[in-house]
Amino acid sequence: MAIPKVCGIETEYGIQVLHGDPNPIAASSVLINAYAHDVARQQTGWDFEDEAPGNDARGFAREGSMPPQVETHLVNTVLTNGARYYVDHAHPEFSTPECRDALECVRYDRAGELILTRSMEAADLAAHDGSQLVVYKNNSDGKGNSYGAHENYLMDRAAPFTRIVSGVTPHFVTRQIFAGAGKVGAETAVHDGTPVDFQLSQRAEFFEEQVGLETTLKRPIVNTRDEPHADPHRYRRLHVIVGDANLAEVATLLKVGTTSLVLAMIEDDISGSRSLALADPVTAMHDVALDRTFTKPLTMEDGSTATALAVQWELFSLARKYADDRGLDCMGDEAVGEEVLKRWEAVLHGLETDPMSLSRQLDWVAKLQLIEAFRERHGLDWDDHRLAAVDLQYHDLRPSRSLFARMDTERLVNEESVVTAVTEPPRGTRAWFRGQCLKRWPASVVTANWDSLVFDLGTDPLRRVPMMDPLKGTAEHVEELLQACASPSELLDRLSS
Amino acid sequence: MAEREQKKKTTTTERADDVVEDVPATSATGEKLKAELDDLLDEIDEVLEDNAEEFVRNYVQKGGE
Numbered sequence: 383m384a385i386p387k388v389c390g391i392e393t394e395y396g397i398q399v400l401h402g403d404p405n406p407i408a409a410s411s412v413l414i415n416a417y418a419h420d421v422a423r424q425q426t427g428w429d430f431e432d433e434a435p436g437n438d439a440r441g442f443a444r445e446g447s448m449p450p451q452v453e454t455h456l457v458n459t460v461l462t463n464g465a466r467y468y469v470d471h472a473h474p475e476f477s478t479p480e481c482r483d484a485l486e487c488v489r490y491d492r493a494g495e496l497i498l499t500r501s502m503e504a505a506d507l508a509a510h511d512g513s514q515l516v517v518y519k520n521n522s523d524g525k526g527n528s529y530g531a532h533e534n535y536l537m538d539r540a541a542p543f544t545r546i547v548s549g550v551t552p553h554f555v556t557r558q559i560f561a562g563a564g565k566v567g568a569e570t571a572v573h574d575g576t577p578v579d580f581q582l583s584q585r586a587e588f589f590e591e592q593v594g595l596e597t598t599l600k601r602p603i604v605n606t607r608d609e610p611h612a613d614p615h616r617y618r619r620l621h622v623i624v625g626d627a628n629l630a631e632v633a634t635l636l637k638v639g640t641t642s643l644v645l646a647m648i649e650d651d652i653s654g655s656r657s658l659a660l661a662d663p664v665t666a667m668h669d670v671a672l673d674r675t676f677t678k679p680l681t682m683e684d685g686s687t688a689t690a691l692a693v694q695w696e697l698f699s700l701a702r703k704y705a706d707d708r709g710l711d712c713m714g715d716e717a718v719g720e721e722v723l724k725r726w727e728a729v730l731h732g733l734e735t736d737p738m739s740l741s742r743q744l745d746w747v748a749k750l751q752l753i754e755a756f757r758e759r760h761g762l763d764w765d766d767h768r769l770a771a772v773d774l775q776y777h778d779l780r781p782s783r784s785l786f787a788r789m790d791t792e793r794l795v796n797e798e799s800v801v802t803a804v805t806e807p808p809r810g811t812r813a814w815f816r817g818q819c820l821k822r823w824p825a826s827v828v829t830a831n832w833d834s835l836v837f838d839l840g841t842d843p844l845r846r847v848p849m850m851d852p853l854k855g856t857a858e859h860v861e862e863l864l865q866a867c868a869s870p871s872e873l874l875d876r877l878s879s
Numbered sequence: 880m881a882e883r884e885q886k887k888k889t890t891t892t893e894r895a896d897d898v899v900e901d902v903p904a905t906s907a908t909g910e911k912l913k914a915e916l917d918d919l920l921d922e923i924d925e926v927l928e929d930n931a932e933e934f935v936r937n938y939v940q941k942g943g944e
Contacts, residue, residue: 394944398937398938406940406941471941471943472940472941473940473941473943475943523938524935524938528943528944529943598944755919756920766931767932768927771927771935774935775926775927782926783926785923788919788922788923789919
């Protein structure tokens with residue numbers, strides 16, 4: 383049986399400085415420090431004052447007395463909701479905690495947006511030079527530079543990697559018809575000679591290989607990074623770099639939910655009578671991004687052809703039957719699994735009959751509707767700068783500027799639960815143990831990462847608590863124990879006894 | 880899947896109206912949608928960065944990941 387698809391999303395946000403030092407690394411540090419100092423401390427009681435600089439790349443951010451304006455070391459924090467918030471390359475990055483199901487992943491992805499928004503506000507308040515930080519949840523600058531929104535899925539180590547590659551590639555090539563965030567124009571050489579007005583995906587044109595280890599050059603559709611952050615004999619973490627960052631919640635739910643289902647079917651070795659192997663997945667990926675009519679035939683390995691929509695219908699049918707035959711335990715929550723299937727079917731039907739009817743569900747449709755209406759009102763050509771500006775500003779996280787926030791897109795998680803997710807960890811994964819320990823004993827947890835916590839009890843050598851199973855350390859497992867312990871040393875005594 | 884709510888400041892009553900709009904649009908709901916889109920475009924004209932060309936040109940990111 384497929385194992386539960388514990389999942390998470392790591393998003394690199396675009397960052398821009400208005401009226402100040404444009405260095406993006408410094409700006410990202412200021413942004414995250416502002417949150418750690420001015421926002422999170424208020425909420426969690428963390429005290430950074432007496433901490434020494436961390437020696438673990440995944441440990442807490444430590445703060446000295448220097449003002450944030452000159453703070454340039456790479457910040458790396460772990461939050462009480464179990465998330466990681468840090469500077470990666472030249473971007474602020476937020477990694478959700480491990481989530482038990484796709485809907486929970488939507489909630490923590492939204493919590494990440496809220497954290498970034500609060501960070502911007504805190505940084506602007508702290509700035510004394512009139513500078514302003516602006517954060518964008520998108521994946522490219524329109525000039526050939528891309529940054530990622532990666533997904534992670536827990537998989538059974540027993541599933542052969544070659545089967546994962548062949549099984550998931552058709553999904554990764556075609557899921558952009560609902561998961562794409564949309565983009566005006568093109569910015570790489572792959573579409574040279576073809577006039578491009580709009581693409582379904584921000585990222586599709588940046589992919590050049592089918593399989594590989596890279597993430598910044600020659601990006602592969604299936605990434606081979608083998609860093610399970612868990613017991614490597616039992617688990618694999620599939621690191622997915624092919625997606626766009628979504629703002630529309632339905633798009634995020636479908637991106638994560640359909641992928642979870644496809645991966646569960648791969649673990650259980652389910653396939654249909656028709657092979658979905660594409661003759662040239664990379665070219666197909668580029669072509670699918672350009673096809674808003676869903677009629678472009680893709681050449682399959684066996685010489686036949688299929689549209690992206692047909693490939694998705696086939697995957698949906700397999701998943702529907704899989705769920706009927708075996709249930710949806712693999713989805714973490716059966717009701718969420720059913721919701722994913724229901725919406726997957728509805729969206730494919732919508733794309734087939736009237737794509738623009740999905741403007742409340744899908745990012746690329748919402749953006750295209752906006753662009754088309756704006757273009758018509760002002761009589762603009764596709765290459766007009768104002769259309770690129772609308773595209774960019776769709777992703778602006780400032781409530782005063784965000785165009786996405788002005789659209790009436792459908793919501794799946796209520797605002798209150800998103801606010802709670804800013805500080806509270808998910809209950810159904812090891813993120814719960816991580817977050818609760820950080821909440822209760824911030825001064826004693828010296829470093830934290832995905833698969834361990836390190837405690838400093840002030841007397842003994844540092845004590846490391848491994849968390850090699852993402853499905854343990856849940857509220858169900860350890861809530862009682864944590865409540866019974868008055869101090870971290872008591873917790874460690876009881877854990878080792 | 881109990882959690883669900885309409886975006887923005889819509890009330891429960893307005894939600895019911897929105898559900899009605901999901902069925903094929905009659906001319907009345909079509910007009911309403913168009914009016915809503917017009918309002919949205921008015922708002923966008925207000926909040927869109929003034930110098931679009933400079934705004935877009937200045938947005939340069941380093942590759943990441």
